[in-house]
Structures are given as C-alpha cells and as structure tokens.
Amino acid sequence: xxxxxxxxxxxxxxxxxxxxxxxxxxxxxxxxxxxxxxxxxxxxxxxxxxxxxxxxxxxxxxxxxxxxxxxxxxxxxxxxxxxxxxxxxxxxxxxxxxxxxxxxxxxxxxxxxxxxxxxxxxxxxxxxxxxxxxxxxxxxxxxxxxxxxxxxxxxxxxxxxxxxxxxxxxxxxxxxxxxxxxxxxxxxxxxxxxxxxxxxxxxxxxxxxxxxxxxxxxxxxxxxxxxxxxxxxxxxxxxxxxxxxxxxxxxxxxxxxxxxxxxxxxxxxxxxxxxxxxxxxxxxxxxxxxxxxxxxxxxxxxxxxxxxxxxxxxxxxxxxxxxxxxxxxxxxxxxxxxxxxxxxxxxxxxxxxxxxxxxxxxxxxxxxxxxxxxxxxxxxxxxxxxxxxxxxxxxxxxxxxxxxxxxxxxxxxxxxxxxxxxxxxxxxxxxxxxxxxxxxxxxxxxxxx
Amino acid sequence: xxxxxxxxxxxxxxxxxxxxxxxxxxxxxxxxxxxxxxxxxxxxxxxxxxxxxxxxxxxxxxxxxxxxxxxxxxxxxxxxxxxxxxxxxxxxxxxxxxxxxxxxxxxxxxxxxxxxxxxxxxxxxxxxxxxxxxxxxxxxxxxxxxxxxxxxxxxxxxxxxxxxxxxxxxxxxxxxxxxxxxxxxxxxxxxxxxxxxxxxxxxxxxxxxxxxxxxxxxxxxxxxxxxxxxxxxxxxxxxxxxxxxxxxxxxxxxxxxxxxxxxxxxxxxxxxxxxxxxxxxxxxxxxxxxxxx
Numbered sequence: 001x002x003x004x005x006x007x008x009x010x011x012x013x014x015x016x017x018x019x020x021x022x023x024x025x026x027x028x029x030x031x032x033x034x035x036x037x038x039x040x041x042x043x044x045x046x047x048x049x050x051x052x053x054x055x056x057x058x059x060x061x062x063x064x065x066x067x068x069x070x071x072x073x074x075x076x077x078x079x080x081x082x083x084x085x086x087x088x089x090x091x092x093x094x095x096x097x098x099x100x101x102x103x104x105x106x107x108x109x110x111x112x113x114x115x116x117x118x119x120x121x122x123x124x125x126x127x128x129x130x131x132x133x134x135x136x137x138x139x140x141x142x143x144x145x146x147x148x149x150x151x152x153x154x155x156x157x158x159x160x161x162x163x164x165x166x167x168x169x170x171x172x173x174x175x176x177x178x179x180x181x182x183x184x185x186x187x188x189x190x191x192x193x194x195x196x197x198x199x200x201x202x203x204x205x206x207x208x209x210x211x212x213x214x215x216x217x218x219x220x221x222x223x224x225x226x227x228x229x230x231x232x233x234x235x236x237x238x239x240x241x242x243x244x245x246x247x248x249x250x251x252x253x254x255x256x257x258x259x260x261x262x263x264x265x266x267x268x269x270x271x272x273x274x275x276x277x278x279x280x281x282x283x284x285x286x287x288x289x290x291x292x293x294x295x296x297x298x299x300x301x302x303x304x305x306x307x308x309x310x311x312x313x314x315x316x317x318x319x320x321x322x323x324x325x326x327x328x329x330x331x332x333x334x335x336x337x338x339x340x341x342x343x344x345x346x347x348x349x350x351x352x353x354x355x356x357x358x359x360x361x362x363x364x365x366x367x368x369x370x371x372x373x374x375x376x377x378x379x380x381x382x383x384x385x386x387x388x389x390x391x392x393x394x395x396x397x398x399x400x401x402x403x404x405x406x407x408x409x410x411x412x413x414x415x416x417x418x419x420x421x422x423x424x425x426x427x428x429x430x431x432x433x434x435x436x437x438x439x440x441x442x443x444x445x446x447x448x449x
Numbered sequence: 450x451x452x453x454x455x456x457x458x459x460x461x462x463x464x465x466x467x468x469x470x471x472x473x474x475x476x477x478x479x480x481x482x483x484x485x486x487x488x489x490x491x492x493x494x495x496x497x498x499x500x501x502x503x504x505x506x507x508x509x510x511x512x513x514x515x516x517x518x519x520x521x522x523x524x525x526x527x528x529x530x531x532x533x534x535x536x537x538x539x540x541x542x543x544x545x546x547x548x549x550x551x552x553x554x555x556x557x558x559x560x561x562x563x564x565x566x567x568x569x570x571x572x573x574x575x576x577x578x579x580x581x582x583x584x585x586x587x588x589x590x591x592x593x594x595x596x597x598x599x600x601x602x603x604x605x606x607x608x609x610x611x612x613x614x615x616x617x618x619x620x621x622x623x624x625x626x627x628x629x630x631x632x633x634x635x636x637x638x639x640x641x642x643x644x645x646x647x648x649x650x651x652x653x654x655x656x657x658x659x660x661x662x663x664x665x666x667x668x669x670x671x672x673x674x675x676x677x678x679x680x681x682x683x684x685x686x687x688x689x690x691x692x693x694x695x696x697x698x699x700x701x702x703x704x705x706x707x708x709x710x711x712x713x714x715x716x717x718x719x720x721x722x723x724x725x726x727x728x729x730x731x732x733x734x735x736x737x738x739x740x741x742x
Contacts, residue, residue, distance in 0.1 A: 027500030285543040296498040411501035
C-alpha cells in the first residue's frame, strides 16, 4: 500500500518551513507585529498545510491530524504546563552572594535539576535567586548566558522531562530511561562549561569584589511552597507507573489511544491543579508567575504540529519520499548531530528533533510502524538516536531562539535592567566561541567514525 | 489616624485626571502626599515568544506614563501637596498591593471602567478583597442605564452624600470609623441596612416587627458618631431578595455620591456560591465605592 508520505510532493513541506522561519525571523525583524499576531501567523501556516491535504487525501489526513493532536500535541502541552505550573509554585528565598564559587555551584545544581523540572521549570525557579545574588555586581551578563547554556538547555538532557524534544521522542516510543545514555556527553559539556564559567566569572569578580556588600543582613535559606517538590517528583513517577499499567486502548474517531496514557495525562493535570490550588498566590507572585508563556507555547506549537504533518510523513517514507536527497546525504551519526544541531539552534529544537528522527527511521526502516522502528533503531544504531537527541538539546543553547526558556530568561534579566547581548552579540561574543569548540570536541571524542 | 498618603493606581487614563482632582480635594481632610502609580502589565512588553523583552516598547510606555503624570503633578503642586511618580512593569494587582504595603499608604485609589455590562474586572475584585488598606474605586462618568434613556453621570465631590451600607459586622464598623476621616467633606450621610427576604419568610408578623425595630435601633446607634460630629444623617431599612440591588436603588433615589462598605468576610466557597454584596455592588454600581478592610 502506498503511504501518505510517498504520495506527498515536496511543496507540501513549505508551510512547515514557513512557520519555522516566522519563529526565527519575525521576533528579530518585526517584534511588535509578532507580539500581536503570532497566533494568527501560526494558524495561517497550520491551515495552509492541512487544508490542501484534507482536500486531496481527506481520510488519511484527518486520521493524521487527530493522531497528532491526541497522541502528541495534547500530552506534550500537558506535560510542559504541569512542570511549569508546579515549578512556578516553588520560590527560593535567601541571602546569596554572587561569588564565582556560589555561581558555579548554583549552575551545577541547576543543570541537574533541569532534567527533573524541565528546562522551562528550572529556569523559572532558579533565575530570580541568581539575579538577586548578583544584584550588587556591575557586569553579570555572562552569568545569565551560562545559565541559558546549562540550565535552560544542556542540563535537560537526561530525562524526557528535561527538554521538549526528548519528551516528543518518549511519546513516539523512546523508553523513558534510555535518555540516561546521554549522560557522558552531558557531563562532558557541563564540566567544560563550568570550568570556563568559573575562569570568566573570577576575572570579572576580581574587578568587582570591592562592591561586595559588607554587612549584609543574614536571611535563612527558605523554600516557599517546598511541598511542591513532591508534586514535581510525582510527574516522572506518573509517567513511569502509567507506562507499565496493563490497560487496554480506546478508539477516538479511529485513533487508538492507550488508556494508561489517558490516565497519565489526567493525573498530570490533577498534580498541577492541586499544586496550584494549595500554594498561596503570594508564592507565585514572588516568582512573577504568569500563564502567558504557556499560552504562547500552546498556540505556537499547535501551528508547528499541524504544519509538520506533511514533512514528517515524507521523511518517514524514506527514499520513496520526496526528501530522498536529504536522507541519502545523511550517513554518519556526526552528520545527524550537526544537522539536527544547527537547525535546532535557529529553528525550534522540538520539531527539528522529530524531523531528523523521522529522517533516520525513513533511512533505516522505511514503512515500518514508528514505535517498532524506534526500538530497532535503539538496538541496531543507538549512536544515531544519541546524535539526534544531543544535537537537538545541546545546540538549543546556540541562539536565543533555539529553545523556549532562552528568551524567557533573557526577558526576565533585561526587565531587571541588566543589559544582555543582542541576538548577534550573543552569537558572536558567547555562543560561537564557547559552544562551537565544545561541539567539535564532542564530535572528535564521541562521534569519530 | 487621618488620610495623609494616598496611592493612586492609574490603569484607565481617560478617567485618571478627574479622579486626581477628587483626590486633591482630600487636602481638606489632611492629605499631604499623592503617589501616582502606573503598572505596565508584563505581558505587554515581556515574554514575547522567541524574542523576550521589548525594551523600546517598555521605554515608550514608561515615558508616556511619565509625561502624563508630570502634567498632573502641576495640579498637585498647585494644591500644595507632595507627589511621587512610580512606573513599574509587572502583574498590576500584585505590584499595586506590594507598593501600597511598602509605602504604607492610608488609602488606595483605583479607577473602574465599564466593560461587557459590568463595571469592574475580576482583577479589581481581587485587588479589593486582598488590600489591607481601604480602597476607593473611582469612576468619573458612566451611563445610568437603568433610566429609559441612558444619561451620563458625572461623579464629582464624591464625599458629599455617602451611603454607608452596613450589616453591623466588624468590617462595617471599621468602614464607618474610616469614613469619619472625611467628615468635613460630608454634607449628609445615609446609613443603610437591607434585610434579606428569606430571613423573614418563616417569621410571624410580630416577629417581623420586632426584627425591624431592632434593626432600626441598631442603625440609629450606628449613625450616632456622625450626629455627634454635627453631620446631618438619616437611616434606611430595606427589604429585598438582592441586597445589592436594594442599596443601588436607594443610592439613585437619594442621589448619593459614594457607597461605603466593609470588605466581605465571606470565605472562598461562600463567595463562589452565594456571592457577596460588596462584589455585586462593585460589578453593578455606576457610583464610586469605598471598601474598607
């Protein structure tokens, strides 16, 4: 039987390219227009992608849309929202002094927490204490840039909770604990960056230490809303327990949904709901919590998931699909690492991960059911999946637009009056000179064929 | 006590200036300083997807607010009062409450605007219920829509004829005592209590008479501090299913200029299912309201 992906022409990929380029360019070129109309722009590309398909292949397309919404989009948004809400109910309070040692340890702990709380959640909880700790210093942009590198991106590599691409991989069939295989590379990056950070921060600190407040009033370290840590732990537990429940599947308009996944999603909503209800509003206000970023992600990702349908189907068709040249040209894990990475840096890393995962599956197992193909990929060619995962997660730090928490952190820091580098300033002064050599080293050590 | 410091949080510029003129009249009751606050909602300038903080827009909005406030400051100075300008970015409710607490104001003034049939947003209701200081919710000109032909209503000299709605609770007593701060501005005061219809449904006629007599006596007693100050006053005992509606009708009839009441003491669930007179009045009234915690 000819699959949908084999039938689709290359032109159907254009809306996907359009939405990714919109995300990359509008915020830079027309930020105010983008702020007002990003929802309409996302909807435009989504409709442009699915309406012609619905006209040409109504039944297959409708099935794809429903499958994408029920099995991927909704669980994805629910997980991100739950982690974000629960994390927003935790507030760290204390008198920290932003010395190089403190900042380095703080970034290290943040890197570890990012895999549990998600990079967005960890960024929300940890950025404000770091801002307060460094408030007395004059030149601190580098502290927050390393925060973006480590907490908002690389730290999230160890579990599917850490970074959206990995959770999408989990939804597609990558086992929950498989991402622990990213530990050696993640550890290498964290240590490399922390050493570099300590040196840079110490140089800055030497010039600034005369400003260190002498008789600072001692405040005990307190975690307001500490009980939400249990809700945070509840999130991975829910995912793990539900994955092992022997429950049947239900059919919604012809789309099969395992009952345990439905229970998992409902439980995540429950965890976030209880956490929100029992935590005093003041805690969220101290975190300057708002639902706005989650609303944005939900709107934008609706557009991304819809306009991604043709591209993913073509890629899954492998060499029989219209993207044959791309599939043929990518041969080594290093190719996947760099291609997924560079595109993740300038486009959003979640759809990029899925694109290259589908490319890889199309290359090795064209036409095979996705979950089965992923399990075989892990068994036969694990380095390819490692390369795609690491490319998507690590390169997200390369630009402000590589991963959603990056711009959130920048926003919060700039709002506090700390000048952060521009889009290109970030690239030229920080991410290129620091991260590209690290990625080259990673390639030499881990991906040499 | 007395009214020395007032925080005027401006969200709706179209009513702000008239509101300021009303606040300035409080100099007669001891006002010394006015803090002018404008909070730019964070969503307007921050968290722009994949962009972050719109620095230029933030500067523009801050500058526009500053220029307006600087113009208003002339009036404040002319009246011999001190002024301070505060422009912040954040969650308006949280910021207003935080600043009110920080600078220890005696009263908080906010504006209200008619939107979708009701006069206040959920945000105003939340602000009123969370504030630790009295909140004056000011509206300058709104339409009286209960009239056959809606007529614009101008709320000026708002402390002239206050209507003090009471349920004799602790909060009501605090509201009464706080209003005494404005005694030199008050021409006449009405103290109002509404008996809910359901309260008398099971009572015999003489029991109803007794209840009314008891309430009337309490109203007279409630009004006493004003009588002692030489302020003309009257009481009104009403009966109805919806106390807020009864109060509103009375205010319109007597051409009251301000509704004064204590903050509701109802809990979350009670408010959710039964509602409170305070929140109903906040939603329905075309008059300014003073809510005292």
